[in-house]
Amino acid sequence: MSRLVVVSNRVALMEEGKQAAGGLAVAILAALKKTGGIWFGWSGQVVDGESQAEPTRTEAGKLTYATLDLGRRDHEEYYNGFANQTLWPLFHYRLGLISVNRRTREGYSRVNAYFADKLEPLLRPDDMVWVHDYHLIPFGDELRRRGCSQRMGFFLHTPFPPPELLTALPNHRDLIRELCAYDLVGFHTATDLRGFCDYIRTETDGTVEQRGAYGTAMIRAFGRTLLAKVFPISIDTPALESLARTAGRSRQAERLRESLVGRRLIIGVDRLDYSKGLPQRFAAFEQLLESYPEHCNRVSFLQVAPPSREDVPEYIAIRRELSEMAGRINGRFAEFDWQPIRYLNRSFGQRVLAGFYRLANVGLVTPLRDGMNLVAKEYVACQDADNPGVLVLSQFAGAAHEMGEALIVNPFDIEGVGDALQRALTMPLGERKERHAALMQTLRRQDINWWRESYVDALTRAPYDFPVT
Ligand code: ADQ
Secondary structure, X not given: OOOEEEEEEEOOOOOOOOOOOOHHHHHHHHHHHHHOEEEEEEEEEEEOOXXXXXXXXXXXXXXXXXEEEEEHHHHHHHHHHHHHHHHHHHHOOOHHHOOOOHHHHHHHHHHHHHHHHHHHHHOOOOOEEEEEOHHHOOHHHHHHHOOOOOEEEEEOOOOOOOHHHHOOOOOHHHHHHHHXXXXXXXXXXXXXXXXXXXXXXXXXXXXXEEEOOOOEEEEEEOOEEEEEEEOOOOOOHHHHHHHHHHHOOOHHHHHHHHHHOOOEEEEEEOOEOHHHOHHHHHHHHXXXXXXXXXXXXXXXXXXXXXXXXXXOHHHHHHHHHHHHHHHHHHHHHOEOOEOOEEEEOOOOOHHHHHHHHHHOOEEEEOOOOEOOOHHHHHHHHOOOOOOOOEEEEEOOEHHHHOOOOOEXXXXXXXXXXXXXXXXXXXXXXXXXXXXXXXXXXXXXXOOHHHHHHHHHHHHHOOOOOOOOO
């Protein structure tokens, strides 16, 4: 079996048993442990001066972590700059938020080239390289320039926008040419795949050949042949199910339950990011209280939102906006013994979150645009099948493609989301159980291991110069 080499912006350097890691990190580690291999990327450390000259290697059995510290300028231009102020808003359909400049694009290319310089000597001819996310689109092309002919795959964790938006990026063709250096390009949904295929059709001389009903396309462009395919990411469903069974009785979950004194609970859990639709969500909760005043003093909304990317101005702005909104709505509706919104800028461990999900009558997941959104899946997996809560889910989350049995909402339609909350809070047990059972069927069939195995299996069959089904 070929060795797997995983490349991601951040490496989840984990000592076994320590720190409950996210499902993705666990799944990747499981794959790496099976085949042996390398997990390569940024250490998460920023240092004064130049980026670290040689990777720090940490051996853990058959697995090697190889990480690099980034110099301040590289971090600023590559990570805060082009990745998070240009590509992130662009890929989330937010042209009004993109900042475009040559300096950060150059920084992005420079760091990708530098990463390639450092990984290339560690590669063996038969390795398979699996690169993750928008920070590293040019990475495969940089390896190819260094003569690497290994099988290389890329997976995009964000949405991929339609060409009408993508072409707002200066020199967009360069980025897509770089993306075409991979053998396999994976997306969460058919919408993302369609965006990519439409770009190839309309902006290049390349061709797109649809394979199967939907979900797979053979691309010939920029002198290369690659497979583009949908792989909806998921969660470790059985692990979360069993975690939630006991976590519902944990000390923190008990404290939360006691603090509610019999009130219903709506929960939201997100990184504090403008793509997650948090101001609209707060407004929808306010709408619920306004349109259905019977919920006043009977329902609490817990929003957990740890700050992220705090060096980027848009993230400072949204944090300020949300604090202001929570204060205003609480000031408007609160009673001396009831605070409508509990808004927390901190994160919790997986176990605590699982207990909170289990307690919540409604999971409110309303991003304006999201690659997948794992919180939606986690919320469902953590419910008690005999008395499950209801998921209210944005039509613009990738998860909505597979989770049609949730209450699907348009997050821009504040009144509509308010009505959906009312429906969720008053849904009869029979309907809740039916919807939950249907959602669970999908989550059990397509869990994180299924996702990882399908991807690695497809990559194993590269290059695809022959017909693939
Ligand atoms: P994110 O934008 O980070 O991921 P999401 O898919 O919801 O969004 O994943 C977040 C993960 O972090 C979940 O596992 C969640 O439990 C955890 N998390 C969130 N808030 C937390 C908190 N307060 N405390 C502890 N844990 C918390 C990106 C894309 C998504 C895509 C994923 C995976 O933006 O669209 O689903 O990658 O591909």
